[in-house]
Amino acid sequence: MLWVKSLHIIFVTSWFAGLFYLPRLFVNHAMVVSNHSPDYAVSERLKLMERKLYRFMLPLALLALGFGLWLWLGYGISGAWMHAKLTLVAVLVVYHWYCGRLLTDFRLDQNKHSHTWYRWFNEIPVLVLAAVVILVVVKPF
Template sequence: MTWLSTLYPWIKAFHVIAVVAWMAGLFYLPRLFVYHAERAERGSALEETFLVMEGKLLRLIMRPAMIAAWLAGLALIAMGALDFGAVWGWAKLGGVVAMTVFHIWLARRARDFAAGTNTLGGRSWRMANEVPTLLLVVIVVAVIVRPF
C-alpha cells in the first residue's frame, strides 16, 4: 500500500463534503434569483441585500466548494476510482462538467443582476432551480447503481 492510498478515504470524504457544499449553493442561488427578480426594485435596499447574498454565496461558498470538489475528484481519478471503461464513469464526468457549466452560467447571471440587466423572470429561475436536481440524480445513479 502506497502512502497515497492511505489517504484515499480522506480524499473521498473531502470530495463528498465539497460536493454537498457546492450542491447547496447550486440549489440556493437560483432560488435567490427568483426572489430577486420578483421582489427587488432596482436600487432598493432589498436589491442591495440580494446582491450581497448572491455575491457572498458565489465567492465564499460555491466557488471554493466547486474547486475543492474538482481537485479531490481529480485525485480520486488519479487513484483509479473512476472506471473510464464503463459508461457510468463517463456519465458521472459528463454530469460534473454540466454542473460546472451551470455554475459558470449562474455566476454570469449574478453579474447581470448586479448590472441591472437581468432578463429572466421568476418562472424561468424556478425552472433553472431544477437543473441541479436532475444533474444530481444522473451523477448519483451513475456512481451508485451503475446501470450502464
Template sequence: MTTLLWLKAFHVIFMVAWFAGIFYLPRLFVNHAETTNQDIAEHLKGMEKRLLYFVTPFGVLTIALGIALIYHYGMAWFAASHWLHAKLTLVVLLVAYHLYCFKLVRIFREDKNTRSGRFYRIFNEVPVLALFAIVILVYVKPF
C-alpha cells in the same frame, strides 16, 4: 486503502457544500427577479455575490478530489468505468451552470435582468436533476 477512503469522504463533503450553494443561489435570483423594492434588490445583490464566491472553492475542491480519485484508481479503471464518463459529462454541465451563475450575478448587479421569477424557478431545478443522476450513476453504476 485509507487514502482512498479519505479522498472519497472529502470529495462527497465538498460536493454537498457545492450543491447547497447552487441549490440556493437561484432561489435568490427568483426573489431578486420578483422584487420591486430597491433596498431588497441591493441586499440580494450582496447575498448573491457572497454566496457564489463562497461556494466556488467547494466546486473546485470537489473536482480536484475527483481527479485525485481517478488517479488513485488508475487509467485502466477509468477507461472501463463507463458510468464515470456519464457522470463526468454531468459534472462538466454543472461547471457550465456554475459559470453561468457568474454571468447572472453580473446581470443582476448591473440591473439588467429581463427574465422572470418563473425562469429562475425552472433554472433552479437543473442541479437537482443533475444530483439525482450523478448519485444513481455512482451507486447503481448502470453501465
C-alpha cells in the same frame, strides 16, 4: 482512499448547497425587480447575498473537482458510468459559470428573465444530482 472519497463527498455536498440556493436567490430577486415599484433596499441586499454566496462557492467547487480528479486518476476508477458522470460534472461547471453571468446581470440591473424562468432553472442541479447519484451507486453501464 476513504479520506479522499469523504472529502470529495463533503465538498460536493457543500457546492450543491450553493448551486441550490443561489438560483433561489435569483427567483426572489427577479420578483423584487419585476414589481412596478421595486424595493431598492431589498434588491441591494439580494445582490450582496448573491455575490457572497457565489464567491464562497468557487473554492468549494474547486475542492470537489480536485478530490474527484484525485479519485478518478489516482485510484483508477473507470467505466462507462464514469464518462457519463464526468459529462454531468461538466454540465454543473457550465451551470456554475452561467450563475456567475446571471449574477452579473442582476448586479448591473440588467436581468432579462422572470421569476418563473429562475424557478425552472433552479431544478437543473436537482436533476443532475439525481443522475450522478444513480450513476455512482448503481453503475448501470
